[in-house]
Amino acid sequence: xxxxxxxxxxxxxxxxLDDAASLATALRLCLMLAGYAQxxxxxxxxxxxxxxxxxxxxxxxYRQVPAALEIVADLYLPGQIxxxxxxxxxxxxLPRPARDxxxxxxxxxxxxxxxxxxxxxxxxxxxxxxxxxxxxxxLLMTQEQHQLGNDASTITSLHWDVSVxxxxxxxxxxxxxxxxxxxxxxxxxxxGQQNPNPSQIESAAQQALNITGGDGSxxxxxxxxxxxxxxxxxSASVNEPAPPAPQPWWHRTSVIWSAVAAVAAVAAVIAxxxxxx
Numbered sequence: 707x708x709x710x711x712x713x714x715x716x717x718x719x720x721x722x723l724d725d726a727a728s729l730a731t732a733l734r735l736c737l738m739l740a741g742y743a744q745x746x747x748x749x750x751x752x753x754x755x756x757x758x759x760x761x762x763x764x765x766x767x768y769r770q771v772p773a774a775l776e777i778v779a780d781l782y783l784p785g786q787i788x789x790x791x792x793x794x795x796x797x798x799x800l801p802r803p804a805r806d807x808x809x810x811x812x813x814x815x816x817x818x819x820x821x822x823x824x825x826x827x828x829x830x831x832x833x834x835x836x837x838x839x840x841x842x843x844x845l846l847m848t849q850e851q852h853q854l855g856n857d858a859s860t861i862t863s864l865h866w867d868v869s870v871x872x873x874x875x876x877x878x879x880x881x882x883x884x885x886x887x888x889x890x891x892x893x894x895x896x897x898g899q900q901n902p903n904p905s906q907i908e909s910a911a912q913q914a915l916n917i918t919g920g921d922g923s924x925x926x927x928x929x930x931x932x933x934x935x936x937x938x939x940x941s942a943s944v945n946e947p948a949p950p951a952p953q954p955w956w957h958r959t960s961v962i963w964s965a966v967a968a969v970a971a972v973a974a975v976i977a978x979x980x981x982x983x
Contacts, residue, residue: 711901712742715891722884729877730756730820732884743907751915755880758818761838765814768879773813773835773866777847782858801846809837813866815876826874833873834865887914
């Protein structure tokens with residue numbers, strides 16, 4: 707009994723090689739091809755890239771991007787109110803619960819590719835992305851300020867400042883994996899064969915989807931049996947060791963806030979994912 711060939715590779719090839727074509731379209735074509743080939747791993751990877759990764763799921767390494775940590779504060783000074791001042795901080799300046807959770811200067815990008823493409827298309831330079839539990843950490847930092855006698859200081863937001871170029875890099879990594887998959891399928895097909903068979907899809911997927919996780923280990927994924935719910939707030943365990951109890955950042959309050967007070971007020975509204983700058 708002959709193995710049936712699978713159609714759709716040529717359309718996928720055209721989609722991945724056309725930089726103007728939506729990556730979401732290419733992933734849907736890949737999803738269909740994986741379905742015809744009954745390849746669960748390939749189908750699962752394409753589906754999660756389309757829908758996004760749930761908070762409980764491990765992320766592939768290319769979806770962890772460098773990101774600066776920032777806070778936004780309101781200062782109530784004699785004769786004036788300074789709102790929305792942004793201050794960059796290090797991961798060692800976060801409250802202990804945030805450090806214990808692994809939050810650092812690396813942001814998890816869990817959104818589906820359609821949403822990421824839309825963000826890149828806006829043409830802005832950076833995005834603000836809230837870490838999981840940020841509301842709790844903002845409250846802790848404000849309480850510490852008040853305990854130190856800085857009753858006029860209120861921290862209103864904690865966020866990652868993410869370069870849009872890094873988001874574009876995530877999309878490019880995904881397109882490259884799809885391109886490699888197509889190339890591997892083509893390489894396995896003898897001259898004259900028009901469409902691949904399931905065994906060729908299997909071999910190509912093993913080569914192209916040898917993706918590493920955020921900790922450098924091999925990343926494995928299977929097709930989900932049900933669509934997982936996703937909150938709008940990005941969430942991940944960043945693979946950075948927690949620093950050994952550094953001095954809290956607010957012990958340097960007099961230096962930080964004297965500099966902040968000299969800055970002109972900048973209005974800032976922080977949502978779960980807000981386009982900034």
